[in-house]
Amino acid sequence: MSSSQGFELRPTTTPTDAGQRDEILSNPGFGRYFTDHMAHVRWTHAEGWNAGEVRPYGPLSLDPAASVLHYAQEIFEGVKAYRHADGSVWTFRPEKNAARFQASARRLALPELDAETFIGSLKALVSQDVDWVPTPASEAEESSLYLRPFMIASEKFLGVRPSKEVDYYVIASPAAAYFKGGVKPVSIWLSSNYNRAAPGGTGFAKCGGNYAASLAAQKEAETHGCDQVAFLDAVESKWVEELGGMNLFFVFKDGRIVTPALTGTILEGVTRDSVLQLAADAGLKPEERGISIEEWREGVHSGEITEVFACGTAAVITPIGELVSDNDRLSCSDGSGGEVGKSIRKQLLDIQYGRVEDRHGWLTRLA
Numbered sequence: 001m002s003s004s005q006g007f008e009l010r011p012t013t014t015p016t017d018a019g020q021r022d023e024i025l026s027n028p029g030f031g032r033y034f035t036d037h038m039a040h041v042r043w044t045h046a047e048g049w050n051a052g053e054v055r056p057y058g059p060l061s062l063d064p065a066a067s068v069l070h071y072a073q074e075i076f077e078g079v080k081a082y083r084h085a086d087g088s089v090w091t092f093r094p095e096k097n098a099a100r101f102q103a104s105a106r107r108l109a110l111p112e113l114d115a116e117t118f119i120g121s122l123k124a125l126v127s128q129d130v131d132w133v134p135t136p137a138s139e140a141e142e143s144s145l146y147l148r149p150f151m152i153a154s155e156k157f158l159g160v161r162p163s164k165e166v167d168y169y170v171i172a173s174p175a176a177a178y179f180k181g182g183v184k185p186v187s188i189w190l191s192s193n194y195n196r197a198a199p200g201g202t203g204f205a206k207c208g209g210n211y212a213a214s215l216a217a218q219k220e221a222e223t224h225g226c227d228q229v230a231f232l233d234a235v236e237s238k239w240v241e242e243l244g245g246m247n248l249f250f251v252f253k254d255g256r257i258v259t260p261a262l263t264g265t266i267l268e269g270v271t272r273d274s275v276l277q278l279a280a281d282a283g284l285k286p287e288e289r290g291i292s293i294e295e296w297r298e299g300v301h302s303g304e305i306t307e308v309f310a311c312g313t314a315a316v317i318t319p320i321g322e323l324v325s326d327n328d329r330l331s332c333s334d335g336s337g338g339e340v341g342k343s344i345r346k347q348l349l350d351i352q353y354g355r356v357e358d359r360h361g362w363l364t365r366l367a
């Protein structure tokens, strides 16, 4: 049996045929198709982490009493693999995802996976399924292989306590732009009925429960014709936090670029952190601080705020066109989105796709 990065390779006997794979890669959408394999590592309280494997992609066999199904003891990550012009495949700041995965694990009382195994699992899976990494047809096309590491509590037990059996997997999905129609300004519904996170809660962790709790608000957004929902803080309903799955940035006409500070209720986005760095590189003045909904509204009205954008691994940088609430519609950009967001987006993608020098040492080769 061969192995890669310490992961035993158990290749599928029924790989997707090349014609079908190419058809999928020509229009993958987001999160609809999956590659032929997945990585897996099992943990038990008695043995700790076992050796990993890369095995055929397929349904999991879970006991109906597995605690993840009842108490949502689960965490995940989002990482992308990018094909460069010379055919090599790279990922972006995976050590940040590994560290966040550990922080999420601590909050959800799951075992921590070391960064070497986390990054090794990405390398082992992507090397096996390397033909599934799309080759972008042009600089305008942002296709990649989206990697989804996740960890679930799999012990058959209905008592409420940390699971003594846990499984870690990585699945991979060829991806185009997250929003249908590519990069165009999205409309945001300001939720007044729901909060995403409270102090002491799980807001900073990347756990499925946070996303489940955002769905009713997301449905409300859709009934108001909006693409996404923005949440305010749970204590004062005053401070802007984030969208259902993306961080927010506000560009001011005097060169400041502001994002809500990490107070424990906001996800520590890898793209967020990279935007702060790239903005500083470009001579802008990044600020991490509280930004209130009044400041957002007044800043747009007065022209002080010239752009608002959302960012995340899946969404990259997406301009916010309009903020909609019960009694207000606030136009935040013209139809083309803003120049600052566009320029940072281009710098980020140029680094990720190897089109410019990786001056911060952000890339790790996967295959």
Ligand code: COI
Binding pocket: 077, 078, 079, 244, 245, 246, 312, 313, 314, 315
């Ligand atoms: C990501 O950006 O990778 C996420 O996990 C967010 C999700 C909404 C797709």
